[in-house]
Amino acid sequence: MSAGLDPSTPAPRIARALLSVVLPAADRRFALADLEEELEQRVARDGAGSARSWYRRQVLRSVLPGLRSRIAVLSRPLPGQVAGGAQRVKGALGSAEDRHRMARRRGNPVMTFLGDLRFGFRSLRRSPLALTVTVLSLGLGIGAVTAAYAVVNSLLFRAPVGLSQPDRLVTLYTSEDDGDAYGLSSFPDYEDAVREIESMQDAAAIAIRTLTLGGTLEPRALLAEEVTANYFAVTGIRPVIGREFAPGEGQAGAALPVAVLGHDLWVEQFGGDPGVVGGTVRLNGREHTVVGVAPDGVVSRRAPLEPDVWVPLGNTEGPESLRNAGLRDRGARRFLILGRLRADASLDNLRAQASVLEDRLAEEYPGAWTDSRGRARALSAVSERDSRLKPGTRTLLGGIGVFFVGITGLILLIACSNVTSLFLARANRRSREIAVRAALGAGRRRLIAMLLTEALIPGVAAGLVGLLVAAWIVGLVGAASLPMNVPIRLSIDLDGRVLTFAVASAIGASLVFGLLPALQGSRPEILSALKGDGRIRRKGRLNARDALVVIQCAASLVLLVGATLFVRALGSATRTELGVDPERVAVATKTLDPQDHGPEQGIQYYRELRSRLAAVPGVADVQLSRSLELTLLLLGSTVDVTVAGADPRLDEEETYFRNAVTPGYLKMLRIPLLRGRSFQEGDDQNAPLVAVVNQTLADRFWPGEDALGRRFEVTDPGAVRHGLTPEPRTFQVIGIASDGKYGDFDEAPTPYFWTSLYQDYASTVAVSVKGVESAEAMISVLRDHVRPEGGEVQLLPPSTYASQLSIQFVHLRVASRVLTWGGAFGLFLAVIGIYGIVSVAVTERTREMAVRMAIGAERGQVLRAIVRDGMKLALLGLALGVLIALPAARAVRSVLAGVSPLDPLAFAAGLGLLLLAALLASALPARRATRIDPMRTLRQE
């Protein structure tokens, strides 16, 4: 679908796709080209945003005329007929009915179909409310399921844009410390791989970093891919304007830094101006020459995100020491290796050569090539197809995808069964018309075809509504931002595959809800229908309508139970004792350039920063820390811990996290100290090294003994990042704090300790400020006093600590929101559906009730009988629902954060709500029916 897309024109894709669907084939190419031309003029005149919304309006207004002329084109006279023939035929045959008959006689299936279509339009127009309800509820269902599919599609299935011969691309991973096979590689390893793996024609190294875009009103963080200069040659991605990186660009000593802009950044910041090539952009405070613009939709190899900019490795200004350490250190693994297979080599050849290389590296560099379990690291080669996502992530996301598609599928199922019941009722009302048709000789197949065609009309309309809904939901998902300063542009697109999915689900839905009524309606008992009493309910067997009630009750119960479970899980997660109190605290990060500040100057700077902030009115307390519990900053704060003589059960995989803090930190976050003392201002470079440990760590190393006063040895492998050498240092325990949560709110008790920042220096710190009144007021204090300088990117921009903690609950929050809305929507549809079905059934039994009452039945008796019938069905459906919900809830147990999948409250709430709904739905119409005077009902015959 995107084949003809001019990549420099930002035509809204979904709108464009929609237009090309509705326009007749003969005009399509021209109309699209015309719109694109005007779009271009408007982008230049009014800007991209307003031009794109003009484009969307154009498309929306073109849908009806486009569809109409498609139909007109189809029904134009066939070649050979006299021009103007259609006009005459139209004149001679007045009504759609006549034309319909005419068409049938001609036996042309297209004409028959069009006749049915026209007739369907007319007959549906007579019940606009039913049509609206159908289109809207189906449309929402299709929209939800399509949006879920779009997310899954873009994460798992979508072929990446721009890659040439992707089946020849291979990703090479180095195993990680914990044994995970799919980790990043170091730059020296990359160089060795390029040299020694001969099956690899060429390979690029790719790292992700953030850069600050300057020269704009507000500095903006960009997602950048730092790549070797051959990146574009290896991937085959061709810039739409300008050129790719030249060989050698970015190497040390290259004259001018260069950059290739991402398509979205180019459109947003530079209005899609081709003249940007040759100009400069300011990245991290340094001018970069723009040499090219990448095509739209190029996704990072590291995450399903679209990079804003590509820069050659080593090109962009940054701390010299860091850069050198990053490129020469075999232990600094931050590169993804993407290689291209030689034409005459296979993946197996490559794997064999990689295993030779890994053996050599493990032998030559035992330090860097041994993981934390003491095993040699390994290289794994994975084809491009399987490496669009890191293999482990892939499985997880696949599970989440199935979950969302499942939930939305349930909603669509409920919507479908509602519409089915509507069409069933219509078919019943029209039984006389159908009987007439049958009596005049229409065969059963003919009748089914006619009724199905009618079902297609709301189905296709709902599909269009669904696409709009999906576009809206996808927009919301894409725009959802987290309170952190990492630009996230999820690349979710409604491409051809998603479009096909939406159309297929629309047609599928039409068949589902059209077929049942068509089958039932096309089998009229002609005689009784013509006489007008074809409404006698056959007893004893479950008819189609009953089955619908059962399905709806079951599906709604599954949705409701799911929603309740997730809401409960969220509640229980939020109530979990976190061990830190974020009240009135706002945070931001500060990074010092190791070139300008060694540990001495850095500590001096930190002391000054603290006293400067403490003097600001409204500030109650200021503390600095290397990391921040329960935030992303915790990453990279792991250290190796050993204790002389202690055996910390070596068979267990343990990660030791530590935080280096200023003296009042524990007190400010209300981390309870059980014994001993906390840090003092005097715990600085000149004093003995001290630490506060948590209960778990104390129990691990000194079980049954007093940990106070004990010593342990700490090695920080990450010290190299701060310009320090990693060497073991010995700390003495001065205090024991109670356990808390550090990485994740549902983690098991984890060993953890704190050191004094003045003794354990870090060049990046979190600045936490506690306000006298509120955390919100402190955000502006941080904005004013902890400003990023030079090319610094704040890992955490000023925000409240509470909002940072809430990121921890994002997955539960999203799931419970989806399910709550899904559940509410499903319940709403189900109640309407059950009410509709039961009330139609009751109305049809009015006569039977009248007879019963005429021969002496009490009103209450009749009422009870009807309600009993309705409830029987509902109970059947709910039982079925329980059978489905139980295993489904068990399947998602892992994310339920301690709530039992058999949570009685969730099941009771779901069952109760639905029973009440079913009771109301059958009692209200039954009551109305029994109020009617029996004699009047009977006299109507």
Add this chain to the structure above:
Amino acid sequence: MPGRFLPEFELYVMLAVARLGDGAYGASVRQEIEARTGRPVSIGALYAALGRVEAKGYLLTQKADPEPGRRGRPRKYCRLTPAGEDAVAHSAEMLGRMMEGLQLAGDPGGTP
């Protein structure tokens, strides 16, 4: 000849095509109508109308293949047939006759 009376929108389309001469194609016709009447015209409606007018034999179209000067975009150029010109003239004349001597609140002959 009932076919010679044109619906208003088709009349607009044909007038725009006549005005634009050799430069009449989808986008230019659409803009011409919008600019002169202020009536928003969707590209779908325009092509539908062009199709109808062509079917009546009032319009000829010619497909022009992509040229580099237009960023490789194809165009469909249109021009009125003699019958089309007659039909426009006829409609305009009939419209004029109906308007003759008529005073409307909106002052049709007012300032430009």
